[in-house]
């Protein structure tokens with residue numbers, strides 16, 4: 269045991285139920301050690317065994333999918349109603365669908381913050397985008413956002429030629445994968461100066477960072493003249509490097525957005541991607557900016573957040589003390 273653990277300190281066991289790759293990126297030795305010093309032992313949960321038969325927990329954090337896991341949590345909370353489960357699975361579920369994930373933004377009803385124009389497409393028709401009332405360029409995203417292999421495979425579609433290429437491409441893929449890719453969310457592309465703001469929320473803690481995004485699409489010519497009109501991309505904002513000097517959104521606005529979304533979602537561990545609409549000259553007006561939320565993720569990669577060990581530990585102590 270670390271020498272700096274205080275003698276006589278009350279200790280808490282926090283169970284984490286995460287996929288192996290998430291354990292690798294999140295449960296880093298620096299987190300385990302800091303939590304230990306503050307009285308928290310982070311313990312892996314074995315989802316293949318009944319939760320109720322595992323060593324006692326004071327709190328559970330989780331990011332697992334499926335009916336079995338939900339059943340496990342429900343049985344556990346009936347037996348241990350005083351142990352907080354972060355977060356309730358029924359609150360996480362709306363984030364697994366790229367349409368319902370943004371409903372909470374529309375409920376906020378703000379003149380400054382909104383979502384892109386969007387619709388679900390089934391990719392059966394070469395004119396479907398126009399019939400849905402959407403204007404090119406558009407971003408096509410898998411409807412399901414459950415962390416599965418294809419849930420981050422996106423396409424920038426510049427024109428109707430691009431739409432047709434995408435339709436044919438997915439038709440072929442569906443033949444191989446038994447219809448797995450057919451439902452897409454299609455969003456109008458919003459010019460935003462090539463930078464996306466990622467806002468991490470951990471309970472009441474809010475942190476905004478900048479990431480690289482798709483560049484602006486400047487002229488209608490660039491859109492209509494593009495030969496193929498289809499650009500596949502994936503996890504573009506995962507590049508940690510921030511090459512931009514783009515001005516950060518006002519701190520007050522970020523906090524307001526985060527707290528409003530936290531209340532609407534009923535979640536304590538999430539992040540959201542927000543872009544700031546730019547004009548045709550690529551600029552924005554500080555006093556009149558429109559912000560567009562494009563993605564919300566449950567229990568994201570917090571290790572990329574500055575000081576994450578302290579933030580997560582403080583959050584867990586707070587949850588246990590106040591549940």
Ligand SMILES: O=P(O)(O)O[C@@H]1[C@@H](OP(=O)(O)O)[C@H](OP(=O)(O)O)[C@H](O)[C@H](OP(=O)(O)O)[C@H]1OP(=O)(O)O
Pocket residue numbers: 289290293331413414415416466503505506539541563565566567568569570572
């Ligand atoms: O692994 P990381 O650190 O890239 O975290 C991913 C998140 O990246 P971010 O923290 O927003 O930069 C990522 O966010 P984006 O969708 O890339 O905006 C997701 O939350 C992803 O989870 P899932 O694959 O959708 O279940 C997250 O993946 P998991 O770690 O949960 O598998």
Ligand SMILES: Nc1ncnc2c1ncn2[C@@H]1O[C@H](COP(=O)(O)OP(=O)(O)O)[C@@H](O)[C@H]1O
Pocket residue numbers: 384407409413419420421422455456457458459460464480481482503504505541543562563
């Ligand atoms: N409607 C949009 N307009 C402009 N850029 C977008 C739009 N939607 C997504 N993007 C860009 O694509 C990236 C990935 O989209 P996102 O919905 O965040 O998917 P993921 O869940 O894979 O992160 C965003 O971070 C942003 O750079």
Ligand SMILES: [Mg+2]
Pocket residue numbers: 505541563
């Ligand atoms: Mg994203």
Ligand SMILES: [Mg+2]
Pocket residue numbers: 413563564565
């Ligand atoms: Mg996402």
